[in-house]
Amino acid sequence: MQRFTILPLFHNLLNSLKCDIAKNYHTLQNRLFLQHCKTFFKSYSESALKCWNCGTVRTTDALLCTQCNLLQKPHDTSNYFAVLNVEQTFDIDPKSLTNKYRQLQAVLHPDKYSNKSQAERDISLTYSSLVNNAYNTLQVPLKRAIHLLKLYGVNIDQEVTHPEFLTLIMELNEEVEAAKTPEDLKNLDRKNKTEMEKINSTLSSCFKQQKLRQVKDEIIKMKYYNSIRMRINELLRDRGIVE
Numbered sequence: 644m645q646r647f648t649i650l651p652l653f654h655n656l657l658n659s660l661k662c663d664i665a666k667n668y669h670t671l672q673n674r675l676f677l678q679h680c681k682t683f684f685k686s687y688s689e690s691a692l693k694c695w696n697c698g699t700v701r702t703t704d705a706l707l708c709t710q711c712n713l714l715q716k717p718h719d720t721s722n723y724f725a726v727l728n729v730e731q732t733f734d735i736d737p738k739s740l741t742n743k744y745r746q747l748q749a750v751l752h753p754d755k756y757s758n759k760s761q762a763e764r765d766i767s768l769t770y771s772s773l774v775n776n777a778y779n780t781l782q783v784p785l786k787r788a789i790h791l792l793k794l795y796g797v798n799i800d801q802e803v804t805h806p807e808f809l810t811l812i813m814e815l816n817e818e819v820e821a822a823k824t825p826e827d828l829k830n831l832d833r834k835n836k837t838e839m840e841k842i843n844s845t846l847s848s849c850f851k852q853q854k855l856r857q858v859k860d861e862i863i864k865m866k867y868y869n870s871i872r873m874r875i876n877e878l879l880r881d882r883g884i885v886e
Contacts, residue, residue, distance in 0.1 A: 692718060695762075704728050706750050714756065714763050717770050723777035723790055733791055733850040735781060744778040784843050785865050788850075792862065797855050804863050812867045819874055825884050832875045839868045 691700045699710040703718045703725075717726060724731040727743045751774060756767040780786045789799060815835070822828045842865045849858045 706747070714751070714759075714766050714770070716766055717773055720773055722794060723780050724794075726773055726777040727781065729781070731791070731794070733784075733788060734847050735787065737782065740778070740781055744774065747774050784839075784846070785862070785869055788846050788858070788862050788865065791850065792855065792858055795855055797859060799859060799862060799866075804860065804867075808864065808867075812871070815871055816874070819871060819878070822878070825879060825882055828875050828879055832872065835868055835871050835875065839865060839872070842868065 692703060692705075693700055694708040694711060694713065695716060696713045697708060697711040699708055701708060701715060705715055707713065708715060719725040722731070727740065727747065729735060729740055729743050748771065751767055751771040753764065753767045753771055756764045759767075780790050792799070815831075819828070819831055822831060842861050846858060846861050846865075849855075849861065
């Protein structure tokens with residue numbers, strides 16, 4: 644008889660414990676969630692970009708502070724695509740690149756800050772120079788390819804390539820030096836440009852497919868053809884021909 648009386652009491656106690664456990668579990672969850680939120684917002688606050696003058700949080704591409712309207716320091720100086728706020732790709736649109744460059748310099752040029760504080764003048768000079776370097780790099784396919792490859796963590800640490808290719812380059816250099824007329828040089832220059840365009844096309848494809856080893860090989864080839872182009876231009880200038 645006593646056994647049947649105890650069972651309901653036991654079930655009631657068990658249900659009560661379940662409720663307490665569930666309640667405490669949800670309370671613990673809420674506390675953990677709140678702690679997580681506090682940690683997140685603290686981390687965000689500490690890592691967020693802020694105006695050097697007033698401390699207002701700003702976006703990475705903001706040139707001027709929305710609060711005090713002062714010129715801001717560049718966020719990323721190592722990535723020229725980020726500096727110019729253009730897509731990070733080898734197949735960059737030259738017109739879009741030039742437009743971005745002009746838009747930035749319209750705000751950053753040091754002449755616009757001649758009457759500003761020393762801090763803003765220094766930022767303007769540094770930022771404007773950085774934008775110039777970025778533009779001069781990205782507008783040239785060879786320089787752009789080297790920079791983009793570097794962003795992938797790969798450096799051009801050697802110039803060695805296939806013996807057959809080196810033999811071809813040697814023969815091309817000999818043809819350039821043996822050219823007797825400006826027209827001969829121009830013909831060689833046209834052939835050289837054709838080869839460089841082929842390499843550009845290959846680089847585009849390889850970057851898209853993340854074939855970085857082949858990208859590196861093509862860049863090395865491009866450097867040789869670029870040297871030939873520079874030599875042809877030098878010889879043309881020596882003969883009074885500037886194009």
